[in-house]
Amino acid sequence: MSGTRRGRALVVGGGFAGLVTARALAEHFDRVRVLDKDTLPDRAAHRPGTPQSRHPHALLARGAELLEDLFPGLREELTGHGAPVSDFGQFPMLYPTGWSPAVRTELVLQTFSRPLLEFLIRRRVQALPNVTFHTATEAEALLVHDSRVTGVVARPRSTGRPTAHEADLVVVADGRHSRLPTWLEKADHPPVRRLRVDGKLAYTSRLYQRPPDTDPGFQASLQATIAPTTPSGGTVIAIEDDRWLVCLFGAGGISAPTTPEGFDAYAATLDNPHVKQIVVECRPISAIHRYSGLGGHWNRYDRLSPPLRRLAVVGDALCALNPLYGHGMTVATQQALLLRDAITAHSLDQADGVYHRHAARTLLLPWLMTTSLDRGWSPEPAPLPARASRTALLHLLHRIPDHPGLYRKFLNVQHMVASPLTLLLPFPRRHRQGPRP
Incomplete structure (x- = not known):
């Protein structure tokens, strides 16, 4: 690990987003503390704080690449634990207009349970000498001074007494049902604007x-x-x-x-x-x-007014996407690295603002892709960009069964390794050859 050390960082939430963020911050802080309200298991097991862990999870190709950079050898370790691997283009998907064509891609499909992935990552983060975990400890409020977040108040289950945890940077990674909006209210701060699309x-x-x-x-x-x-x-x-x-x-x-x-x-x-x-x-x-309750919402902390310095938000606490499209863990890993890059290039009083602006830009595509179709479940009229995106996506899905070349390009866009503009380029046409199974 290298770089200028920046004192103390505090991560609220020990799930996937919190773990990858703690790993990224460990390169630049003398001390990183992770707070989680659960007692974290020492094996691959479900826990109350991640009720979604009993359901399917996926890493898009871009997310798998970024995660491998943070945790070298992780793919091989997952394979060693029995997580199967194949080409994503061979994954049969049935759309209303027919089956996806079987194509060869460079996109790896590795399937595993959420508890296994989280355990393997957590074990590596716990091994870092400058990272400590405070478990069975629930954060309850922000410490704020002169528009700067200086830590959190948390209550350990063992004592029941609130304790101040001071830090030079606070990162909130407490998931889809984040309590940060409540903490802002307690601190007499104006609420954050929330975009919401519920399918x-x-x-x-x-x-x-x-x-x-x-x-x-x-x-x-x-x-x-x-x-x-x-x-x-x-x-x-x-x-x-x-x-x-x-x-x-x-x-x-x-x-x-x-x-x-x-x-x-x-x-x-x-x-x-x-x-x-x-x-x-x-x-x-x-x-x-x-x-249930898997609608998408995006808390626009990049537009928080007035801004709170030295506060960053990652993962579902920032933007919770419809999990059906598989973007969540990839986006969280992107955000951890964007935060690391912002801290590398800027002072702590500037880094959070730079990070939130960059994170907002990277969220535009997955937000548009996941919410455009979900708006079809609502009787309310959608904004013009969403209507245009929905029309384009439905047209694309209608053509996919007959066009392997188009499907390959669509997968690259979905996996965040290619620009959506590539879908506008010519592609060879091949007529459908019958049902895939």
Whole structure:
């Protein structure tokens, strides 16, 4: 690690976004403290603070590259724990207009559970000599002096007494249901502007045993929901320990039941045969879990007025995207590195503002991509840019089954390794050759 040391940094939240941020900040601070309200497990296990961990997660190609830079050898370590790997272009996706074509790309699809990924990253961050964790400790308020955040007040569960944690930089990474807006109110600060688009999405998931030494011909398969005509969908992904993770989607206020009979019946209504195959043929090995309230929102901390210096916000606490599109962890990793770069080039009193402006620019594309389609579930008229984006995306999805070249370019844009302008370039046409399965 190198660079000028900047004193003390404090990260509120020990989930994925907090961990990658702590790793990035450890290069520039003498001391980095991570606060989390849970007792963090010493193995790959679910915990109350991440209820979404029982549902599918994905790293886009760009996110996997950035994560590998922060944690060299992570991909190989995931593989060693049984996380399967294949070409993303071979991932069968069923759209209302047909199946995605099977194409070869340079985009790696590695599938795993959220607890495994988080555990492997957390173990590496905990090993850093200048990073310490304060667990079972809940942050309750900001410490503010002269429009500068100087720390947080947190309450350890062991004593129940509020304690001041002073810091030269505070990073809030406490997730989709961040309490930072409440803390701003307590500090008599004007509220942050929030953009919100709610597709009323719900996940309902269950684990199944995957028979060893069998090849069903797919590592993952998906049936997408598209507003307003297709509110039901689902996916199945192979994860470590010879398990399948089946997740049934419901959008527009619909959700799959959490009873075994209801779960099976919902899966049977899907047109994707792979999801139905796993539910029928494999043995369930977990309870059924539902996670709802997955609408997108973007807290515009880049426009906080008046600004609070030495405060940065990352991950879902900044912008929570519809998880169906898979941008969340990639965007969080981008933000950790943007914050590191801002601290490298600017003073701490300038770095947070520079970071938030850069983060806002990088959020424009994933926000537009994920919310344009979700607006189809709302009766309210969408702004002109969103309507134009929705029209373009629906037109593109309609053409994908017949155009492998276009699909390859679309995947590169979705994975944030190519500009959307590449979709305007010519591509060879090939007629559909029948159903993919």
